Amino acid sequence: MATTKAQAKAEYNAFMAVCPSRQLLDRISNKWVVLILCALGGDVPDASDQPGASHAPKAMRYSELSRLLAGVSQKMLTQTLRALERDGLLTRTVTPTVPVTVTYQLTGLGLSLHHLTRGLRHWAQTHMDQVLANREKNDAQAF
Amino acid sequence: MATTKAQAKAEYNAFMAVCPSRQLLDRISNKWVVLILCALGGDVPDASDQPGASHAPKAMRYSELSRLLAGVSQKMLTQTLRALERDGLLTRTVTPTVPVTVTYQLTGLGLSLHHLTRGLRHWAQTHMDQVLANREKNDAQAF
DNA sequence: GTGCCTACTTCCCGAAAGAAAGCAGGTCTC
DNA sequence: GAGACCTGCTTTCTTTCGGGAAGTAGGCAC
Numbered sequence: 581m582a583t584t585k586a587q588a589k590a591e592y593n594a595f596m597a598v599c600p601s602r603q604l605l606d607r608i609s610n611k612w613v614v615l616i617l618c619a620l621g622g623d624v625p626d627a628s629d630q631p632g633a634s635h636a637p638k639a640m641r642y643s644e645l646s647r648l649l650a651g652v653s654q655k656m657l658t659q660t661l662r663a664l665e666r667d668g669l670l671t672r673t674v675t676p677t678v679p680v681t682v683t684y685q686l687t688g689l690g691l692s693l694h695h696l697t698r699g700l701r702h703w704a705q706t707h708m709d710q711v712l713a714n715r716e717k718n719d720a721q722a723f
Numbered sequence: 724m725a726t727t728k729a730q731a732k733a734e735y736n737a738f739m740a741v742c743p744s745r746q747l748l749d750r751i752s753n754k755w756v757v758l759i760l761c762a763l764g765g766d767v768p769d770a771s772d773q774p775g776a777s778h779a780p781k782a783m784r785y786s787e788l789s790r791l792l793a794g795v796s797q798k799m800l801t802q803t804l805r806a807l808e809r810d811g812l813l814t815r816t817v818t819p820t821v822p823v824t825v826t827y828q829l830t831g832l833g834l835s836l837h838h839l840t841r842g843l844r845h846w847a848q849t850h851m852d853q854v855l856a857n858r859e860k861n862d863a864q865a866f
Numbered sequence: 867g868t869g870c871c872t873a874c875t876t877c878c879c880g881a882a883a884g885a886a887a888g889c890a891g892g893t894c895t896c
Numbered sequence: 897g898a899g900a901c902c903t904g905c906t907t908t909c910t911t912t913c914g915g916g917a918a919g920t921a922g923g924c925a926c
Binding site: 867868869870871872873874875876877878879880881882883884885886887888889890891892893894895896 | 897898899900901902903904905906907908909910911912913914915916917918919920921922923924925926
Binding site for chain 2: 870871872873874875876
Protein backbone atom coordinates (compact mmCIF):
# COMPACT_ATOMS: atom_id res chain seq x y z
CA MET A 581 0.00 0.00 0.00
CA ALA A 582 2.81 2.35 0.86
CA THR A 583 4.41 1.36 -2.42
CA THR A 584 1.27 2.25 -4.37
CA LYS A 585 1.03 5.61 -2.67
CA ALA A 586 4.65 6.35 -3.35
CA GLN A 587 4.22 5.42 -7.00
CA ALA A 588 1.13 7.61 -7.39
CA LYS A 589 3.02 10.47 -5.82
CA ALA A 590 5.99 9.97 -8.08
CA GLU A 591 3.76 10.18 -11.14
CA TYR A 592 2.42 13.56 -10.04
CA ASN A 593 5.70 14.96 -8.85
CA ALA A 594 6.64 18.12 -10.71
CA PHE A 595 10.30 17.52 -9.95
CA MET A 596 10.39 14.41 -12.14
CA ALA A 597 11.51 15.28 -15.64
CA VAL A 598 9.07 12.87 -17.29
CA CYS A 599 6.03 14.04 -15.34
CA PRO A 600 3.51 15.97 -17.47
CA SER A 601 3.10 18.61 -14.77
CA ARG A 602 6.86 19.16 -14.85
CA GLN A 603 6.68 19.64 -18.61
CA LEU A 604 3.82 22.05 -18.08
CA LEU A 605 5.86 23.91 -15.46
CA ASP A 606 8.74 24.12 -17.91
CA ARG A 607 6.38 25.54 -20.51
CA ILE A 608 4.94 28.29 -18.31
CA SER A 609 8.31 29.13 -16.74
CA ASN A 610 9.15 31.07 -19.87
CA LYS A 611 9.63 34.79 -20.10
CA TRP A 612 7.47 35.28 -23.17
CA VAL A 613 4.67 33.17 -21.74
CA VAL A 614 4.67 35.22 -18.55
CA LEU A 615 4.73 38.51 -20.42
CA ILE A 616 1.97 37.49 -22.84
CA LEU A 617 -0.23 36.34 -19.98
CA CYS A 618 0.41 39.62 -18.15
CA ALA A 619 -0.48 41.60 -21.26
CA LEU A 620 -3.64 39.68 -22.14
CA GLY A 621 -4.78 39.68 -18.53
CA GLY A 622 -5.03 43.44 -18.59
CA ASP A 623 -2.00 43.84 -16.35
CA VAL A 624 -0.62 46.62 -18.50
CA PRO A 625 1.11 49.67 -17.00
CA ASP A 626 -1.63 52.10 -17.99
CA ALA A 627 -4.11 50.06 -16.00
CA SER A 628 -2.17 50.70 -12.80
CA ASP A 629 -3.69 54.17 -12.67
CA GLN A 630 -7.08 52.83 -11.70
CA PRO A 631 -6.31 50.39 -8.88
CA GLY A 632 -8.64 47.44 -8.89
CA ALA A 633 -10.17 48.47 -12.19
CA SER A 634 -9.46 47.32 -15.73
CA HIS A 635 -7.64 44.20 -14.61
CA ALA A 636 -9.99 42.31 -16.89
CA PRO A 637 -8.97 39.93 -19.65
CA LYS A 638 -8.37 42.09 -22.66
CA ALA A 639 -8.34 40.88 -26.24
CA MET A 640 -5.27 42.09 -28.08
CA ARG A 641 -4.15 42.09 -31.68
CA TYR A 642 -0.94 40.50 -32.85
CA SER A 643 0.57 43.89 -33.62
CA GLU A 644 -0.48 45.26 -30.24
CA LEU A 645 1.31 42.45 -28.44
CA SER A 646 4.32 42.85 -30.68
CA ARG A 647 4.54 46.52 -29.74
CA LEU A 648 3.90 46.02 -26.03
CA LEU A 649 6.34 43.16 -25.49
CA ALA A 650 9.39 45.11 -26.56
CA GLY A 651 12.13 42.85 -27.84
CA VAL A 652 10.07 39.84 -28.82
CA SER A 653 10.76 38.55 -32.30
CA GLN A 654 7.78 37.87 -34.53
CA LYS A 655 8.80 34.24 -34.72
CA MET A 656 8.81 33.79 -30.94
CA LEU A 657 5.56 35.69 -30.54
CA THR A 658 3.76 33.50 -33.07
CA GLN A 659 5.32 30.34 -31.66
CA THR A 660 4.41 31.17 -28.07
CA LEU A 661 0.87 32.24 -28.95
CA ARG A 662 0.28 29.03 -30.90
CA ALA A 663 1.58 26.94 -28.01
CA LEU A 664 -0.69 28.75 -25.55
CA GLU A 665 -3.64 28.33 -27.90
CA ARG A 666 -2.91 24.62 -28.17
CA ASP A 667 -2.89 24.34 -24.40
CA GLY A 668 -6.23 26.11 -24.18
CA LEU A 669 -4.91 29.17 -22.34
CA LEU A 670 -6.03 31.61 -25.00
CA THR A 671 -8.16 31.78 -28.14
CA ARG A 672 -7.14 33.05 -31.55
CA THR A 673 -9.78 34.85 -33.57
CA VAL A 674 -9.38 35.89 -37.21
CA THR A 675 -11.62 38.70 -38.41
CA PRO A 676 -11.53 39.30 -42.20
CA THR A 677 -11.51 43.07 -42.04
CA VAL A 678 -9.80 45.53 -44.38
CA PRO A 679 -6.38 44.23 -43.50
CA VAL A 680 -7.00 40.96 -41.68
CA THR A 681 -7.31 41.29 -37.90
CA VAL A 682 -6.16 38.54 -35.53
CA THR A 683 -7.05 38.91 -31.87
CA TYR A 684 -5.91 36.84 -28.91
CA GLN A 685 -7.87 36.53 -25.68
CA LEU A 686 -7.33 34.60 -22.47
CA THR A 687 -9.64 31.71 -21.65
CA GLY A 688 -10.78 30.94 -18.11
CA LEU A 689 -7.83 28.62 -17.76
CA GLY A 690 -5.43 31.26 -19.00
CA LEU A 691 -6.95 33.80 -16.67
CA SER A 692 -6.38 31.54 -13.68
CA LEU A 693 -2.70 31.36 -14.57
CA HIS A 694 -2.61 35.08 -15.22
CA HIS A 695 -3.19 35.74 -11.53
CA LEU A 696 0.10 34.01 -10.81
CA THR A 697 2.09 35.70 -13.57
CA ARG A 698 0.73 39.02 -12.41
CA GLY A 699 2.17 38.20 -9.00
CA LEU A 700 5.52 37.48 -10.61
CA ARG A 701 5.54 40.77 -12.45
CA HIS A 702 4.52 42.60 -9.30
CA TRP A 703 7.25 40.86 -7.32
CA ALA A 704 9.86 41.78 -9.92
CA GLN A 705 8.85 45.42 -9.86
CA THR A 706 8.73 45.75 -6.08
CA HIS A 707 11.88 43.79 -5.23
CA MET A 708 13.97 45.02 -8.11
CA ASP A 709 15.79 47.56 -5.93
CA GLN A 710 16.69 44.94 -3.33
CA VAL A 711 17.99 42.56 -5.98
CA LEU A 712 20.06 45.24 -7.66
CA ALA A 713 21.52 46.24 -4.28
CA ASN A 714 22.41 42.62 -3.51
CA ARG A 715 23.98 42.27 -6.92
CA GLU A 716 26.23 45.28 -6.40
CA LYS A 717 27.19 44.11 -2.93
CA ASN A 718 28.13 40.65 -4.15
CA ASP A 719 29.99 41.98 -7.16
CA ALA A 720 32.00 44.24 -4.89
CA GLN A 721 33.02 41.29 -2.70
CA ALA A 722 34.43 39.49 -5.71
CA PHE A 723 37.55 41.62 -5.41
CA MET B 724 3.86 67.16 -15.66
CA ALA B 725 2.13 64.52 -17.68
CA THR B 726 5.38 63.97 -19.50
CA THR B 727 7.29 63.36 -16.27
CA LYS B 728 4.72 60.87 -15.09
CA ALA B 729 4.82 59.02 -18.38
CA GLN B 730 8.60 58.86 -18.24
CA ALA B 731 8.64 57.57 -14.70
CA LYS B 732 6.14 54.91 -15.67
CA ALA B 733 8.14 53.88 -18.71
CA GLU B 734 11.22 53.38 -16.57
CA TYR B 735 9.37 51.03 -14.25
CA ASN B 736 7.46 49.18 -16.94
CA ALA B 737 8.22 45.47 -16.95
CA PHE B 738 7.25 45.25 -20.60
CA MET B 739 10.16 47.41 -21.68
CA ALA B 740 13.16 45.31 -22.65
CA VAL B 741 15.64 47.70 -21.05
CA CYS B 742 13.81 48.01 -17.73
CA PRO B 743 15.62 46.33 -14.81
CA SER B 744 12.38 44.78 -13.57
CA ARG B 745 11.87 43.25 -16.99
CA GLN B 746 15.35 41.75 -16.81
CA LEU B 747 14.53 40.47 -13.35
CA LEU B 748 11.30 38.98 -14.67
CA ASP B 749 13.24 37.28 -17.46
CA ARG B 750 15.62 35.87 -14.86
CA ILE B 751 12.94 34.38 -12.62
CA SER B 752 10.83 33.13 -15.53
CA ASN B 753 13.20 30.23 -15.89
CA LYS B 754 12.36 26.61 -15.24
CA TRP B 755 15.43 25.88 -13.15
CA VAL B 756 14.94 29.00 -11.04
CA VAL B 757 11.34 28.02 -10.35
CA LEU B 758 12.26 24.44 -9.50
CA ILE B 759 15.16 25.43 -7.25
CA LEU B 760 12.98 27.90 -5.37
CA CYS B 761 10.29 25.25 -4.98
CA ALA B 762 12.81 22.77 -3.66
CA LEU B 763 14.54 25.12 -1.22
CA GLY B 764 11.21 26.47 0.00
CA GLY B 765 10.30 23.07 1.33
CA ASP B 766 7.69 22.55 -1.35
CA VAL B 767 8.80 19.00 -1.94
CA PRO B 768 6.34 16.18 -2.63
CA ASP B 769 6.93 14.40 0.68
CA ALA B 770 5.87 17.52 2.50
CA SER B 771 2.40 17.37 0.95
CA ASP B 772 1.49 14.66 3.44
CA GLN B 773 1.34 17.09 6.30
CA PRO B 774 -0.71 19.97 4.93
CA GLY B 775 0.38 23.28 6.32
CA ALA B 776 3.40 21.75 7.93
CA SER B 777 7.01 21.57 6.78
CA HIS B 778 6.59 24.28 4.19
CA ALA B 779 9.54 25.94 5.80
CA PRO B 780 12.70 27.05 4.03
CA LYS B 781 14.96 24.04 3.97
CA ALA B 782 18.70 24.12 3.47
CA MET B 783 19.80 21.64 0.85
CA ARG B 784 23.09 20.32 -0.37
CA TYR B 785 24.27 20.57 -3.94
CA SER B 786 23.93 16.84 -4.42
CA GLU B 787 20.44 16.83 -2.91
CA LEU B 788 19.26 19.44 -5.37
CA SER B 789 20.93 17.61 -8.21
CA ARG B 790 19.04 14.45 -7.31
CA LEU B 791 15.69 16.15 -6.71
CA LEU B 792 15.67 18.27 -9.86
CA ALA B 793 15.78 15.35 -12.25
CA GLY B 794 17.29 16.33 -15.56
CA VAL B 795 19.30 19.35 -14.48
CA SER B 796 22.87 19.39 -15.66
CA GLN B 797 25.56 20.18 -13.12
CA LYS B 798 26.55 23.17 -15.19
CA MET B 799 23.05 24.67 -15.16
CA LEU B 800 22.57 23.92 -11.48
CA THR B 801 25.78 25.69 -10.51
CA GLN B 802 25.09 28.57 -12.86
CA THR B 803 21.53 29.09 -11.61
CA LEU B 804 22.51 28.81 -7.96
CA ARG B 805 25.29 31.36 -8.41
CA ALA B 806 22.92 33.75 -10.15
CA LEU B 807 20.37 33.41 -7.36
CA GLU B 808 23.07 33.92 -4.76
CA ARG B 809 24.24 37.04 -6.55
CA ASP B 810 20.70 38.39 -6.51
CA GLY B 811 20.41 37.71 -2.79
CA LEU B 812 17.68 35.08 -3.10
CA LEU B 813 19.70 32.38 -1.41
CA THR B 814 22.90 31.90 0.57
CA ARG B 815 25.72 29.51 -0.16
CA THR B 816 27.49 27.96 2.82
CA VAL B 817 30.64 25.89 2.58
CA THR B 818 31.35 23.55 5.50
CA PRO B 819 34.81 21.95 5.46
CA THR B 820 33.73 18.47 6.54
CA VAL B 821 35.23 15.15 5.52
CA PRO B 822 34.23 15.68 1.92
CA VAL B 823 33.35 19.34 1.59
CA THR B 824 29.67 20.15 2.15
CA VAL B 825 27.96 23.02 0.38
CA THR B 826 24.44 23.97 1.45
CA TYR B 827 22.04 26.41 -0.13
CA GLN B 828 19.27 28.16 1.76
CA LEU B 829 16.65 30.72 0.81
CA THR B 830 16.89 34.22 2.20
CA GLY B 831 13.83 36.23 3.18
CA LEU B 832 13.77 37.69 -0.28
CA GLY B 833 13.97 34.26 -1.87
CA LEU B 834 11.25 33.00 0.40
CA SER B 835 8.92 35.77 -0.69
CA LEU B 836 9.41 34.71 -4.28
CA HIS B 837 9.02 31.08 -3.32
CA HIS B 838 5.39 31.68 -2.45
CA LEU B 839 4.77 32.60 -6.07
CA THR B 840 6.73 29.72 -7.58
CA ARG B 841 4.88 27.37 -5.28
CA GLY B 842 1.68 28.72 -6.78
CA LEU B 843 3.04 28.02 -10.24
CA ARG B 844 3.90 24.46 -9.36
CA HIS B 845 0.51 23.96 -7.75
CA TRP B 846 -1.22 25.40 -10.82
CA ALA B 847 0.73 23.11 -13.13
CA GLN B 848 -0.20 20.06 -11.11
CA THR B 849 -3.89 20.87 -10.78
CA HIS B 850 -4.52 22.09 -14.34
CA MET B 851 -2.34 19.54 -16.07
CA ASP B 852 -5.32 17.39 -17.02
CA GLN B 853 -7.18 20.30 -18.55
CA VAL B 854 -4.18 21.37 -20.57
CA LEU B 855 -3.54 17.86 -21.84
CA ALA B 856 -7.21 17.54 -22.84
CA ASN B 857 -7.07 20.86 -24.71
CA ARG B 858 -3.90 19.77 -26.43
CA GLU B 859 -5.47 16.55 -27.69
CA LYS B 860 -8.59 18.39 -28.83
CA ASN B 861 -6.59 20.95 -30.77
CA ASP B 862 -4.29 18.35 -32.27
CA ALA B 863 -7.32 16.39 -33.48
CA GLN B 864 -8.75 19.47 -35.20
CA ALA B 865 -5.55 19.89 -37.17
CA PHE B 866 -6.78 17.19 -39.59
C1' DG C 867 51.41 6.29 -4.53
C1' DT C 868 46.20 5.00 -6.21
C1' DG C 869 41.57 5.52 -5.52
C1' DC C 870 37.34 7.88 -4.00
C1' DC C 871 34.45 11.62 -2.34
C1' DT C 872 31.87 16.24 -3.27
C1' DA C 873 31.40 20.17 -5.79
C1' DC C 874 32.36 22.18 -9.30
C1' DT C 875 34.69 23.66 -14.25
C1' DT C 876 35.69 23.05 -19.08
C1' DC C 877 34.88 21.60 -23.63
C1' DC C 878 32.07 20.35 -27.48
C1' DC C 879 28.03 20.12 -30.03
C1' DG C 880 23.08 20.18 -31.03
C1' DA C 881 18.96 22.83 -30.14
C1' DA C 882 16.68 26.99 -29.45
C1' DA C 883 16.26 32.02 -29.67
C1' DG C 884 16.99 36.38 -32.26
C1' DA C 885 17.42 39.43 -36.72
C1' DA C 886 16.02 40.18 -41.00
C1' DA C 887 14.06 39.25 -45.15
C1' DG C 888 10.32 37.23 -47.81
C1' DC C 889 5.49 35.91 -48.55
C1' DA C 890 0.16 35.66 -48.77
C1' DG C 891 -3.95 37.77 -49.37
C1' DG C 892 -6.31 41.78 -49.49
C1' DT C 893 -7.16 47.04 -50.71
C1' DC C 894 -6.06 51.34 -52.75
C1' DT C 895 -4.02 54.30 -56.23
C1' DC C 896 -3.04 55.45 -60.67
C1' DG D 897 -3.45 45.83 -64.70
C1' DA D 898 1.08 47.37 -62.20
C1' DG D 899 2.78 48.94 -58.25
C1' DA D 900 2.48 50.26 -53.50
C1' DC D 901 0.70 49.73 -49.07
C1' DC D 902 -1.33 46.87 -44.95
C1' DT D 903 -1.32 42.86 -41.29
C1' DG D 904 0.14 38.58 -39.85
C1' DC D 905 2.85 35.40 -40.33
C1' DT D 906 6.91 31.99 -42.43
C1' DT D 907 11.54 31.14 -43.77
C1' DT D 908 16.44 31.61 -43.52
C1' DC D 909 20.57 32.59 -41.37
C1' DT D 910 23.33 33.58 -37.36
C1' DT D 911 24.26 33.61 -32.67
C1' DT D 912 23.62 32.27 -28.28
C1' DC D 913 22.28 28.95 -24.83
C1' DG D 914 21.75 24.55 -22.62
C1' DG D 915 22.84 19.43 -22.11
C1' DG D 916 26.41 15.59 -21.86
C1' DA D 917 30.47 14.04 -20.71
C1' DA D 918 34.91 14.46 -19.23
C1' DG D 919 38.33 16.74 -16.30
C1' DT D 920 39.80 19.36 -11.90
C1' DA D 921 40.70 20.63 -6.81
C1' DG D 922 41.20 19.55 -2.21
C1' DG D 923 40.94 16.19 1.31
C1' DC D 924 41.11 11.54 3.28
C1' DA D 925 41.75 6.40 3.25
C1' DC D 926 44.28 2.66 2.21
